[in-house]
Amino acid sequence: MEHQISNIDLIVIGVYFIAVMAIGLYVARGTKTGEDLFLGGRSFGWALIGFSLFASNISTSTIIGLSGAAYKSGIVQSVYEWMTGIPLIIAALIFIPLYLKSKITTIPEFLELRFDRRSRMIFSTITIITSILVDTAGGLYAGAIVLQAFFPGLIIWQTCLILAVVAGLYTAFGGLKAVVYTDTIQAIILIMGCSILSYMLFEKLDFSWDNVLASTPEGHLSIVRPLDDPSLPWPGLIMAVPILGFWYWTTNQYIVQRVLGAKNIKNARWGVILASFLKIIPLFIMVIPGTMAISLFPGLEKADQVFPTAVMQVLPVGLVGLVLAGLISAIMSSVDSTLNSASTLVVVDFVKTLKPDITDKETINYGRITTVVLMAVAAIWAPFIVDFGGIWDYLQEMFGIIVPPIAVIFLVGVFYKRGNGDGAFWTLVLGTIGGILFFTLRQFDIWPMHFTIDVGIMTIISALLFIIISNITPAPDPETIKIYTYNKSLLQNEEKIVWYKDYRYHIVLLLICIGILLTKFW
Structure with missing residues (x-):
């Protein structure tokens, strides 16, 4: 230097x-x-x-x-x-x-x-x-x-x-x-x-x-x-x-x-x-x-x-x-x-x-x-x-294990109002076990896919688990969960504001910027 x-x-x-x-x-x-x-x-x-x-x-x-x-x-x-x-x-x-x-x-x-x-x-x-x-x-x-x-x-x-x-x-x-x-x-x-x-x-x-x-x-x-x-x-x-x-x-x-x-x-x-x-x-x-x-x-x-x-x-x-x-x-x-x-x-x-x-x-x-x-x-x-060497790199892949079921119970759970506590609990448990299984198979070269592909697969599996388990167990009380699930009013501003302060216009500008970058570096 x-x-x-x-x-x-x-x-x-x-x-x-x-x-x-x-x-x-x-x-x-x-x-x-x-x-x-x-x-x-x-x-x-x-x-x-x-x-x-x-x-x-x-x-x-x-x-x-x-x-x-x-x-x-x-x-x-x-x-x-x-x-x-x-x-x-x-x-x-x-x-x-x-x-x-x-x-x-x-x-x-x-x-x-x-x-x-x-x-x-x-x-x-x-x-x-x-x-x-x-x-x-x-x-x-x-x-x-x-x-x-x-x-x-x-x-x-x-x-x-x-x-x-x-x-x-x-x-x-x-x-x-x-x-x-x-x-x-x-x-x-x-x-x-x-x-x-x-x-x-x-x-x-x-x-x-x-x-x-x-x-x-x-x-x-x-x-x-x-x-x-x-x-x-x-x-x-x-x-x-x-x-x-x-x-x-x-x-x-x-x-x-x-x-x-x-x-x-x-x-x-x-x-x-x-x-x-x-x-x-x-x-x-x-x-x-x-x-x-x-x-x-x-x-x-x-x-x-x-x-x-x-x-x-x-x-x-x-x-x-x-x-x-x-x-x-x-x-x-x-x-x-x-x-x-x-x-x-x-x-x-x-x-x-x-x-x-x-x-x-x-x-x-x-x-x-x-x-x-x-x-x-x-x-x-x-x-x-430092003593773990390559194992520490594997820890970064641990997020691939825990993320899919968590993402599903939040993202699907907010839109799918039939989703219940049993569905969320067992999706977390079984989805995490599934992620661990993919991780283990990958370490022994039995499953050759990149961990990011596993994330996509486990997200689909976790979503199916959440929906199926929720449907075969008692439904939640609609009134109790009403304020914790999606409705159109969430998209509105709290108060009337001028257009250039409206977050929705900011989102459009942001999407344009991301679209330009995607086009440039595709």
Whole structure:
């Protein structure tokens, strides 16, 4: 690499750390109730929601992974990013008004209202485990590995611990409001840093798209891949990407929690549409730079070297620190979000159901203690991920196991009013077992299909299970579930507003943008 990290860069990073901690702890002063801790007092406007959704979703593995994948095999992996708008449109149209009118604090809580307590407990348990052992610990480990590329002397377990403590402290004391405010700052820093890097890479190619195309292998800029493609075969693009996206953006507590904290439905809808537009940006500031690097840095052996190499060889002193602050932002925003959501699930779905009469002060104490405990678990587990080698990669496929039945009971359950508690419970149980079976057969090369194709197959099977079991067991009370299922009034605005503020026009513009990208990179 061309130069080492300078003292100026270190100062930039240090100032960032201090600023994030100060903001988080300042916000903590206003945390008085459980609703403040878990939902920010339901006070968030659309801009905070949109930027926080973007920051919480972008991790260091996303930044490094997208640029590395674009360098090595093409842009197909980026489809998960800019196709985010589709599930968020479904959320804006249907699920946001259902959630906010239900006054829920956790997504599993909605399952109890729509179905029964069994589904809530299963879903909550699955979410807590995956949030801490996969999302939080994985984010810490990936972040530590990335930082080690810039600071070779770093020790993984110490880095994981420091990151966990910093994110854990302001999350424990400031709750979701601290998470959302710091996420917004982190999102802006991340976009700024990566945009500057992209601009300077493009400058080296004389701002010529033709120069980019000239060095890009055939098929690299296409999202439609053959059936045997190891990254994302075309059936997976059709069958899995929408389902995985729906689960992640509409039913995942650590993402949806800031939407639940919106001041009203209007701001929640504007926020998710803003996030959808922001999610298009990584294609241009994280993915396309990976293709630019093919001619600028030929012969890199490992895909994860692309982003660090570009940063160190292209950016001047000071801007390196800004981009590294952006990387650290990505780590922190993912970690703080998963910690806050997991502690919310533990306290609301388990502690408060066992002790319904606890005071606000006790609720806050439980929430803070839970956050610290989960922070410690994630920090302890994270360094051991290296010992699992390829098994850790398989854990990413675990989402292919849990997602189909969850997506079905939400998506089908909202429209299919005959769906009942037995249908939801057994779909979760049998659908998850089916996913485990596919996963196991794939490890022994008995079932050769890509895991994204399995997601599509298990979604169809789970939908059939849900409908059949619901039909052979007692129907739910229509009046009880009426406010938790689809009706046309959900699509309307809460109040009469001018056309350019109508979220439905925003959706049309978003669909046009996604359609243009699909046409361009088909």
